[in-house]
Amino acid sequence: MTDITSAFMSASLGRYEVRERLGTGGMARVFKGYDTNLDRVVAIKILHEHLADEPTFKERFEREAKLVGSLNHPYIVQMYDYNTIYRGGQSIYYMVMSYLPGPTLREVMSEISTKDEHFSHERVLHITLILLEALGYAHDRGMIHRDVKPANILMNERNEPVLTDFGIARLVQGSSLTQEGLTVGTPAYMSPEQATGEMVDGRTDLYALGIILYEMLAGKPPFEDDGSISVLLKHLNEPVPSLSKFTRVDNPYFDTVIYKALAKRREDRYQTAQDFAEDLKLAFAGQMPNIGEFTPLNTQAVAAPSSPKIAAIAPQPITQSQVPTRSPLVILAIGMGIIMLMLFAALMMQQQDNDSANALAESVEGMTGDSMTDKLFFASQFSAGEPFLAGWPQDEMNGLSREVTADGFYRIDSQISDRAVATIFQQAGNYDDLAIQMRAVLDSESAAASGYGIIFNYVDNDNYNVFAVDGLGRFSIWVRAAGLWRELRGENEQWSSNPAINPAGEMNTLTVSVMGNQLTGMVNGETVITLMDTTIEAGGIGIYIATPPDGSADVLIDMVQTMDALPSLADSMTGSEPGSELDNQPESTPETTNN
Numbered sequence: 001m002t003d004i005t006s007a008f009m010s011a012s013l014g015r016y017e018v019r020e021r022l023g024t025g026g027m028a029r030v031f032k033g034y035d036t037n038l039d040r041v042v043a044i045k046i047l048h049e050h051l052a053d054e055p056t057f058k059e060r061f062e063r064e065a066k067l068v069g070s071l072n073h074p075y076i077v078q079m080y081d082y083n084t085i086y087r088g089g090q091s092i093y094y095m096v097m098s099y100l101p102g103p104t105l106r107e108v109m110s111e112i113s114t115k116d117e118h119f120s121h122e123r124v125l126h127i128t129l130i131l132l133e134a135l136g137y138a139h140d141r142g143m144i145h146r147d148v149k150p151a152n153i154l155m156n157e158r159n160e161p162v163l164t165d166f167g168i169a170r171l172v173q174g175s176s177l178t179q180e181g182l183t184v185g186t187p188a189y190m191s192p193e194q195a196t197g198e199m200v201d202g203r204t205d206l207y208a209l210g211i212i213l214y215e216m217l218a219g220k221p222p223f224e225d226d227g228s229i230s231v232l233l234k235h236l237n238e239p240v241p242s243l244s245k246f247t248r249v250d251n252p253y254f255d256t257v258i259y260k261a262l263a264k265r266r267e268d269r270y271q272t273a274q275d276f277a278e279d280l281k282l283a284f285a286g287q288m289p290n291i292g293e294f295t296p297l298n299t300q301a302v303a304a305p306s307s308p309k310i311a312a313i314a315p316q317p318i319t320q321s322q323v324p325t326r327s328p329l330v331i332l333a334i335g336m337g338i339i340m341l342m343l344f345a346a347l348m349m350q351q352q353d354n355d356s357a358n359a360l361a362e363s364v365e366g367m368t369g370d371s372m373t374d375k376l377f378f379a380s381q382f383s384a385g386e387p388f389l390a391g392w393p394q395d396e397m398n399g400l401s402r403e404v405t406a407d408g409f410y411r412i413d414s415q416i417s418d419r420a421v422a423t424i425f426q427q428a429g430n431y432d433d434l435a436i437q438m439r440a441v442l443d444s445e446s447a448a449a450s451g452y453g454i455i456f457n458y459v460d461n462d463n464y465n466v467f468a469v470d471g472l473g474r475f476s477i478w479v480r481a482a483g484l485w486r487e488l489r490g491e492n493e494q495w496s497s498n499p500a501i502n503p504a505g506e507m508n509t510l511t512v513s514v515m516g517n518q519l520t521g522m523v524n525g526e527t528v529i530t531l532m533d534t535t536i537e538a539g540g541i542g543i544y545i546a547t548p549p550d551g552s553a554d555v556l557i558d559m560v561q562t563m564d565a566l567p568s569l570a571d572s573m574t575g576s577e578p579g580s581e582l583d584n585q586p587e588s589t590p591e592t593t594n595n
Contacts (some may be wrong), residue, residue, distance in 0.1 A: 043099040061093050068166045075134040075164040077164045082129045106150035122218045125284045127161050134163045134272030139202035148208035149189045188225040192264050203266040210261030252377030253283035260387035268385045379561035382410045391426045409556040420546035432538040437511045439559040444505030447551020454512050458540035465542045467512045467521045470503030479535045500526035515565045
């Protein structure tokens with residue numbers, strides 16, 4: 001079909017003069033124009049002429065134009081007019097909008113990247129809150145954007161972001177030029193439901209904005225886009241890389257917001273723009289977002305082995321990289337082979353949901369700490385919709401089952417006698433100074449001598465620390481180094497009674513603080529142990545349970561959360577006197593039932 005762009009430059013569209021071509025996208029050409037009636041500069045978007053060949057396009061165009069024209073928000077480009085003219089035997093559909101002379105957010109990002117600079121956190125917050133306000137306004141009126149990306153965001157004269165192209169994506173999506181089961185969008189910003197051709201809603205736009213937020217903070221999007229199907233598969237299957245891997249991002253709560261905004265399932269994401277905005281403001285203020293009600297962290301510890309037979313479970317390492325985004329034409333150019341891959345990806349996502357989102361557990365004998373490089377601060381209460389459930393393995397094998405229950409607990413049930421089991425949180429990485437808190441209960445039907453607690457400094461199956469309690473009201477703190485157990489207090493200590501610890505059938509809150517070489521363990525707010533240890537360096541975290549030789553253990557975990565250790569914490573604690581460094585103490589094998 002003949003390109004009639006040159007004709008536009010020498011003619012008028014009714015009362016509008018076409019003066020200057022501004023750009024071309026996958027859906028339309030954009031011109032700078034002039035409204036001769038109202039004496040003002042405007043932007044004129046002329047849809048590609050091949051779209052007009054669709055029999056129902058005119059009806060859809062008019063319907064969408066009226067809906068977009070009804071939007072009246074300072075951060076959404078205002079549409080003034082729309083019309084259809086016939087020229088050269090062709091129908092020409094155009095929209096007239098407010099003219100913004102500023103660059104797109106994509107151009108701003110590219111300029112900042114070229115200078116090897118970064119957005120300030122203040123500017124990231126300002127831009128994101130404005131875009132959330134605009135999306136919330138549109139969503140409340142039943143309008144979904146469908147293609148939120150930096151190229152569709154213009155900066156106004158006050159350097160504020162303004163959303164453009166509302167309604168355009170849906171117009172093109174209705175065209176027969178798009179394959180059934182395939183949606184229009186830009187791969188780097190596509191939600192999982194877009195990648196598989198499902199229906200979209202406001203949460204789809206919030207996902208795309210979450211990608212933009214990630215890119216402004218990290219300097220690159222979370223998933224690689226090499227122009228193939230791979231980026232869509234990553235949206236479907238790969239966990240989002242922690243922002244903490246970028247050393248300049250030093251706020252742990254950013255990860256909390258990002259993981260929720262980019263959850264694979266819509267039900268697990270922010271349900272409204274307002275919810276997203278409220279959590280974002282808390283995160284930028286250095287406060288825990290409102291993803292659940294959590295007990296204030298006051299430093300406690302957990303984890304203690306009870307048998308040399310350890311079944312540690314952790315994820316395989318995943319390598320991630322990021323490259324710049326591409327045009328939506330990439331999607332339209334994908335052939336039938338790509339469509340088959342997308343159908344396969346949809347099946348993979350369904351299977352992923354059934355298997356609890358990437359929670360394929362396997363033995364990690366010999367795994368090194370190199371597999372855990374990202375540091376994630378989080379708070380998990382195992383409620384429906386929270387963003388951290390995918391980090392906790394859910395499986396059943398060889399007498400061990402792990403699941404998130406309908407009433408909001410993480411249940412670990414081990415029918416394997418005389419065995420300690422380490423369940424490693426899959427989204428975490430290497431932690432140094434931090435505090436970990438866990439609230440859990442040993443079922444009253446379990447063997448009372450069973451132990452449960454917190455794993456920290458996890459390097460691999462043979463090297464980690466554990467602070468734990470058991471159903472008899474006792475505690476212990478261990479190091480497993482090179483596959484050998486040693487109780488850190490020395491002097492043949494293994495399990496010690498303490499009145500602060502509740503017995504089986506009653507809830508205990510354990511906290512461990514790791515600050516340099518100092519370890520402090522607390523149970524139900526009471527310090528039970530403070531000592532020095534240098535045997536294990538920074539590592540991952542998890543949950544520990546152990547069974548005695550003649551019984552089983554069924555543990556319900558109500559909450560797990562992590563946070564940076566506070567420098568004043570150790571000084572404020574009372575309880576056991578600090579011990580000396582115990583690197584050269586004789587080794588012993590911890591046995592749950594011996595003491």
